[in-house]
Amino acid sequence: MRLLLIEDERELADALSAAxxxxxxxxxxxMHLADAFELTxxxxxxxxLLDRRLPDGEGLSFIPMxxxxxxxxxxxxxxxxxxxxxxxxxxxxxxxxxxxxxxLVDELMARLRAVLRRPPSLTELQITVGRMxxxxxxxxxxxxxxxLDLPRRELLVLAALAKRKDKTVLRSTxxxxxxxxxxxxxxxxxDAHISRLRKRLTDAGAGVAVHNIRGVGYLLKEE
Amino acid sequence: MRLLLIEDERELADALSAAxxxxxxxxxxxMHLADAFELTxxxxxxxxLLDRRLPDGEGLSFIPMxxxxxxxxxxxxxxxxxxxxxxxxxxxxxxxxxxxxxxLVDELMARLRAVLRRPPSLTELQITVGRMxxxxxxxxxxxxxxxLDLPRRELLVLAALAKRKDKTVLRSTxxxxxxxxxxxxxxxxxDAHISRLRKRLTDAGAGVAVHNIRGVGYLLKEE
DNA sequence: CCGCGAAGATTGCGGCAGCATTACGAGGAC
DNA sequence: GTCCTCGTAATGCTGCCGCAATCTTCGCGG
Numbered sequence: 001m002r003l004l005l006i007e008d009e010r011e012l013a014d015a016l017s018a019a020x021x022x023x024x025x026x027x028x029x030x031m032h033l034a035d036a037f038e039l040t041x042x043x044x045x046x047x048x049l050l051d052r053r054l055p056d057g058e059g060l061s062f063i064p065m066x067x068x069x070x071x072x073x074x075x076x077x078x079x080x081x082x083x084x085x086x087x088x089x090x091x092x093x094x095x096x097x098x099x100x101x102x103x104l105v106d107e108l109m110a111r112l113r114a115v116l117r118r119p120p121s122l123t124e125l126q127i128t129v130g131r132m133x134x135x136x137x138x139x140x141x142x143x144x145x146x147x148l149d150l151p152r153r154e155l156l157v158l159a160a161l162a163k164r165k166d167k168t169v170l171r172s173t174x175x176x177x178x179x180x181x182x183x184x185x186x187x188x189x190x191d192a193h194i195s196r197l198r199k200r201l202t203d204a205g206a207g208v209a210v211h212n213i214r215g216v217g218y219l220l221k222e223e
Numbered sequence: 224m225r226l227l228l229i230e231d232e233r234e235l236a237d238a239l240s241a242a243x244x245x246x247x248x249x250x251x252x253x254m255h256l257a258d259a260f261e262l263t264x265x266x267x268x269x270x271x272l273l274d275r276r277l278p279d280g281e282g283l284s285f286i287p288m289x290x291x292x293x294x295x296x297x298x299x300x301x302x303x304x305x306x307x308x309x310x311x312x313x314x315x316x317x318x319x320x321x322x323x324x325x326x327l328v329d330e331l332m333a334r335l336r337a338v339l340r341r342p343p344s345l346t347e348l349q350i351t352v353g354r355m356x357x358x359x360x361x362x363x364x365x366x367x368x369x370x371l372d373l374p375r376r377e378l379l380v381l382a383a384l385a386k387r388k389d390k391t392v393l394r395s396t397x398x399x400x401x402x403x404x405x406x407x408x409x410x411x412x413x414d415a416h417i418s419r420l421r422k423r424l425t426d427a428g429a430g431v432a433v434h435n436i437r438g439v440g441y442l443l444k445e446e
Numbered sequence: 447c448c449g450c451g452a453a454g455a456t457t458g459c460g461g462c463a464g465c466a467t468t469a470c471g472a473g474g475a476c
Numbered sequence: 477g478t479c480c481t482c483g484t485a486a487t488g489c490t491g492c493c494g495c496a497a498t499c500t501t502c503g504c505g506g
Contacts, residue, residue, distance in 0.1 A: 010457055044370055093334040097320070151481055167372045168363040187484050188465080196482090214373030214464065214492065216362055374492055408505050410452080418455055419493090436452060437502060 001117075001136070002026045002043070002157075002176060006036045006059065007051040016049075026141040026158055026180045031055065033062050042175065045073055045163060047112060050095070053077040063094040070151065072114040076108070100126045113137050127162045130207025130222040134162040143204045153178055154197040157190070161210065161220035170217040194218065224339075225249045225266070226422040229259045229282065230274040230301065235324075239272075242328045242418070243309040253277050263289060268296055270335060275302040286317040297338040299331070348387045351419045353430025376401050377420040380413075384433065384443035394441040417441065 003020065007013045008031045017027040028043065030036050031099050048066075052059040063075055064212070074096040083218060090098045096115050116137065126133045133142045136159040141148045150158065160177035161169055171190070178193070179185055198210050209223035226243065230236045231254045242251040251266065263271075271289075275282040286298055297319040298423050299387050319338045322331060350357045356365045359382040364371045373381065383400035384392055394413070401416070402408055421433050432446035 016408075046446065053403065055303070091337040096337055154483070166362070166365070166368070167358070167361065168372065174504075185483085190469085191465065194465090198466090205482055211370075211372065211377075212465065213372040214490085215371075216378065219363075219370055221370060376493070408494080412494050414454060415495085418457085421455090425447080435454065435478075435501095 001046045002110075004036065004039055004043070004045045004048045005029045006033065006049065006062070007031065008054050008056065009051075009075070009117070016105070016108075020079045021152075023109060024152060024159070026176075026178065028098060028180050028182075033057055033059070036062060037065060037069075040069075040073070043181075046116060047074045047107075048190075050075055050077050052077060052090070060090060060093050060095070067094045076111060076115060082122070114196065124219060125164060126203060129220060132201075132206040132208055134164060135164055144204050148200075148204050149205070150197070152191050154200065157193050157197055158201075158220075161218060165220045168213050168217045170182050174215075174218065225251070225337055227259065227262055227266070227271045228252045229252065229256065229272065229277065229285070232274075233275050239328070239331075247334060256282070256285050259285060260288060263292075263296070265292060270297045270299065270338060272331075273298055273300050275300060283318075290317045299334060299338065301326075315426060350388065352385060352388050352443060355424075355429040355431055357382060358407045366429050369430070371423075371427050373420070376416050379418050379422065380420055381424075381443075384441060386444045391436050391440050395412045395440075397441065420438045 001024065003025055005013055005027050007015060007016070007029065009053055010031075013029050013031075017029060020027050028039060028045075032040060033054055035080070036048075048049060049060045059077065060080075064075070066075070071151045076095070076099055077090045077095045078099050078101060079090070080101045081095060097111050099111060127136065131144050132148075133145075135141075139155055139159060141150060141155070141158065157179045159172055175185065175190055178190065194210060194212075201210070207223060209221055211219040211221060213219060226248055228239060228250050230238055230269065233254075234253050235253075240252060243250050251262060251268075256277055257357060259271075261340060273282045273285060282300065282302075289296070289298070298317070299320045299322055300318045301322050301324060303324045311444070320334050325331060334395070350359065354367050355371075356368075358364070362378055362382065364378070364381065364432070379401045380397060384399055398413055399410065401413065410416065414421060417433060417435075424431055432444060434442045436442060
């Protein structure tokens with residue numbers, strides 16, 4: 001899962017990114033609305049976390065702009081202004097949820113899950129493939145109800161594949177699911193993850209196969 | 224718009240119904256979970272307002288029950304228990320939002336609007352031809368829901384044809400779809416791709432045919 | 447109806463891009 | 477310390493794809 005965080009307090013932003021990465025969430029961060037819009041054009045985010053008070057203007061103004069461009073990415077507004085009437089204001093311009101600072105990361109996670117649960121096709125609560133059950137929201141994997149713990153990056157690869165099981169996932173999509181734009185990649189790191197993931201899956205008897213489509217991407221299916 | 228209100232405090236329920244009716248919202252009201260489930264079977268609601276503390280049990284238990292029955296009706300949980308951790312709990316079982324009592328009717332309205340705005344269906348960008356479904360965006364092809372993996376160039380040819388199925392696609396258009404300017408072509412490479420693609424499609428029983436229009440181009444149609 | 451030329455279809459071959467695998471070492475967690 | 481993760485790079489291999497040679501089909505004129 002990949003988020004865009006629009007927030008001008010660097011400390012909060014760093015802390016949030018760190019906390020979210022423990023949940024397997026890749027976060028891109030910017031402090032300016034102008035950059036934010038450009039980023040949404042270049043990437044596909046699962047959700048956007050938006051601060052209201054920003055150096056170059058009121059964060060809420062970003063929402064209609066984004067919606068007008070056709071994007072329906074869920075937006076959660078983060079703010080110190082947490083009066084009921086202000087919440088109304090935020091929700092009415094097109095935000096999907098509103099979270100007053102300070103907040104618990106756990107609550108943010110829960111609201112994220114709630115907001116993302118909407119499109120059922122992309123965010124099935126649990127995905128079953130072969131003898132394996134994958135929960136891409138909580139990032140847990142079980143084989144025959146026995147938990148299987150995977151390294152973080154392999155887990156992200158698996159979750160991205162599972163969300164589109166039986167369909168090809170572009171190589172670039174996988175890269176975006178695992179790395180943010182600051183983490184440059186200049187080797188076959190992704191291939192290595194795939195390889196190690198394959199080994200772990202067969203060792204665990206997961207009953208699935210990670211298939212390669214040369215020049216296109218990968219595909220997860222039962223074997 | 225029609226809501227189901229599951230709430231045991233009669234006074235609150237009456238007041239809410241009255242307030243909502245001013246917004247043109249029709250409200251069905253019940254105090255018991257058992258009735259609630261039956262009501263959802265008989266009617267279609269745009270959203271459900273659910274109290275947590277109910278005479279016949281914990282309101283939250285209603286959510287997985289409803290979800291399991293296949294309904295994705297938005298649910299807003301109303302409760303006096305408004306601690307962050309409890310909100311997490313509510314959202315995690317499948318609620319779409321969580322509202323602590325007491326609340327302003329205006330805020331409820333705003334949250335209703337937010338929840339209902341979430342898109343019911345993502346734009347289907349899939350093309351069906353014969354027994355085959357093509358997703359030109361994600362470059363994936365399935366035959367009778369079984370994935371069919373094609374080499375990159377053949378995939379590009381197929382996608383270009385599928386986007387204009389039953390219509391002729393100029394040879395030059397196909398070349399543009401498969402090759403960029405740097406990749407000069409000076410042989411019948413495209414013909415070769417067509418040929419190999421045809422073979423793969425018939426082998427897979429895709430139920431489609433690639434016809435040639437001599438001197439003009441090609442055309443994809445069901446066979 | 448036949449013959450001819452051009453467009454298309456098919457297939458084998460070889461080069462090489464892309465992928466799989468593995469070892470190694472740096473860095474982090476405990 | 478020990479164990480695990482993860483980026484890097486070297487190695488070997490697979491099969492895509494451009495090419496070209498050959499065969500087939502199509503359209504047209506006589």
